[in-house]
Amino acid sequence: MTESVLDYMTRLGRAAREASRVIGRASTAQKNRALQATAAALDEARAELSAANALDLANGQANGLESAMLERLALTPARIDSMIVGLRQVAGLADPVGAIRDMSYRPSGIQVGKMRVPLGVVGIIYESRPNVTIDAASLCLKSGNATILRGGSEAIHSNRAIAACIERGLAEAGLPAAVVQVVETTDRAAVGALITMPEYVDVIVPRGGKGLIERVSRDARVPVIKHLDGICHVYVSAHADLAKAQKIAFNAKTYRYGICGAMETLLVDQTIAADFLPSMAAQFREKGVELRGCERTRDLIDVIPATEDDWHTEYLAAILSIRVVSGLDEAIEHINHYGSHHSDAIVSDNQSQIRRFMAEVDSSSVMVNAPTSFADGFEYGLGAEIGISTDKLHARGPVGLEGLTCEKYIVIGDGQLRGQA
Missing domain, CATH: 3.40.309.10 (Aldehyde Dehydrogenase; Chain A, domain 2)
Incomplete structure (x- = not known):
């Protein structure tokens, strides 16, 4: 029996949740190894990437895509270079995960502070530009998150070719393939499933036109990091x-x-x-x-x-x-x-x-x-960005590595008990 879109997305979600626990405890060196290995895999796969992108461009022209959309869809040699450079730049950024701040003693003798931790599973929905696949994957990976990437149907062949390079990079670093999963189906029902799986997905980041972002904001049962307009x-x-x-x-x-x-x-x-x-x-x-x-x-x-x-x-x-x-x-x-x-x-x-x-x-x-x-994450010194948020809760402005993490309180004691002098 053919697997339904809902069953397929549930399978991806379950795998992402399991993988998030692995990447969440991975060392900085292991994450950087995956990023560098993915960069090398992209460099070696230039012919395959170009061939896959040529299929997408041909289909786009046949389907009447506007010239601006075709331009964004194109994976030129310079854009492949840029993806490789971007991966290496993210590898060089400081790892926010595990950083502890503001430790202080309380009158009871306990110490209280905060530790930065990954969000868990990040779902990213985007249109047209296949280089977003690398931007999103690299930032989520370095910040210790598993990610499910749903690109536009017009870039499906390009995204699959890029996903194969990411999978090679993860394998070389000893990390599970489910740390980064690219949705294989072009069925729009996949978006509806992804944004309504709070048991598997912790946050959604939509990147695209106003119509897409409005739909995600309206229908999501998962927190959304977004901006609608740039007026x-x-x-x-x-x-x-x-x-x-x-x-x-x-x-x-x-x-x-x-x-x-x-x-x-x-x-x-x-x-x-x-x-x-x-x-x-x-x-x-x-x-x-x-x-x-x-x-x-x-x-x-x-x-x-x-x-x-x-x-x-x-x-x-x-x-x-x-x-x-x-x-x-x-x-x-x-x-x-x-x-x-x-x-x-x-x-x-x-x-x-x-x-x-x-x-x-x-x-x-x-x-x-x-x-x-x-207004750009690279220009702000974030290395790259997953998007720009105009929300006021959690992240605001360009969202880089720190925006893909949150903080939890940590309390350190030595046997103190509440209520005792």
Whole structure:
């Protein structure tokens, strides 16, 4: 009898739970050996990886995938290089597991402190980019977690080829294959099963479009680390160095349009708007960025009228909305009302303004005189990231190794009893 999707996913979940106990107690050296061996396996399997990816690309073209999706799907030699480098970088990161902090004696004579431990089993659901398979596997492995990876159906052949390399790396380090499992079925029911197995899965990380994340957030019975949108702002204050501000705003938008840290709305103080916006707009137009603006913006430069929907939109494209604001209060109010609590920046040389912006903007990352495009785990010194969280419980901002662990209290005594002097 053919195994049902639910039975298959239950089998994966059970195996992951058992494997989590093995990887949770593995030494740093053993985990690093698995990462280095996986890097070597990828290097040796370049031909197989390229052939598998060619199948996915051909199927994607036949199924009418957009060019942007095909670009994300492609496993170029440079991307294979990047995966190998990423594995070696994660191997070089400090291992958070087992770290003990804040040990202190209590009046009873006991010592109390905290130990960092793995979450257990991490389920990751993602679309299109097969290199996410390596990013996710390496971070989960190094942080002592087992993981179940459910990639998009469009990348199934690429993900299987990558999974074979991971399995070789785990075997060389003496770790069970179930430490990292790539879901083999493309049936969408697998996602429904994965997010409703709290007995086997401790946390879900969705990486993909808004529709996927909304569905996971709505239907999951397992805690979710997520962000829905990256509606990021740069506020250019009356106290900004305008040459610096122009470079920051340009980089925040044009570094890469499709990243969640790309600026989608530029806020400009009314006292410097006439000096700043004409040259800024010219630079954006030269790059091919479509500009939409509020009424005060349209009095200064020729742009498409911005609608209420524009302030709520994550374009992920060469489109930018611009609003002229009366000052810091209106900028903060706009960001907290329309933003997605992801990443927002101020350009200013006024320390009082900067302190207020940092304290009052309710986002997972707040930048000062730097572009929002820096919102990235590698740039933050985390080595890599599993995703960016705009939640406030457990992890917030880029989620690296520490975000894939939690803490438990440890208590050390020498025979003390409660209630005795």
